[in-house]
Amino acid sequence: MKIKKVSTKIVLQVSLIILFTCSLLSATSYYLSQKSMNKSIESSMNSRIDDLSYAISNYISNNIQIVQNISVSPQIQSIDWNIQKPILTEESKKWGVKECNVIYVDGTVRSTIKDAVSSGKDLEYYKDALSGNSNALKIKERSNLIQNK
Known part of the structure; x- marks a missing residue:
């Protein structure tokens, strides 16, 4: 075309x-x-x-x-679990923490919600604390980091 x-x-x-x-x-x-x-x-x-x-x-x-x-706190430094447990349980509730564990120098682990005693000698933050790291602390993952539920 x-x-x-x-x-x-x-x-x-x-x-x-x-x-x-x-x-x-x-x-x-x-x-x-x-x-x-x-x-x-x-x-x-x-x-x-x-x-x-x-x-x-x-x-x-x-x-x-x-x-x-x-x-x-002097009660916590007493290293007597019968004195420590009520204080730690109260503080755990106050700060919204589910469980608080204490690891003693011998590696014994005590929990505010479990009556059983366990060993924590193989835990990394226990080894850090023994080596002089004063901030040896393990914070378990929380899903409500930003938002309180």
């Missing part, structure tokens, strides 16, 4: 130029917006990671401080 009118040829050529230009602008706009959005998401995620790591650090520091405050 041959186009005979010059005006039809011009309209067709202008339409093709407009179509090509619009396609090029759309593709460029899409690429730039995608790149900008990726940078924004990356920046936002880095900020959230920083905030969360700060919150976790504070959470751990607070737990260490709580344990240190409890440990300086």
Whole structure:
């Protein structure tokens, strides 16, 4: 099919130029917006990671401080389980901790919710404490780190 009118040829050529230009602008706009959005998401995620790591650090520091405050009590330092257990049970409830375990120098483990005595000599934080790490503390995973239930 041959186009005979010059005006039809011009309209067709202008339409093709407009179509090509619009396609090029759309593709460029899409690429730039995608790149900008990726940078924004990356920046936002880095900020959230920083905030969360700060919150976790504070959470751990607070737990260490709580344990240190409890440990300086003369009743706790007495190393008499009959004196320690009621205090630790009360403190556990006060701070929302399910269970509090005490490991003595000989490796004996006592729990505030279990009456059985067990051995903790093979536990990593027991070895850390014996080597002089005063912050030897194990905090079990809690699902309500951010949200209290």
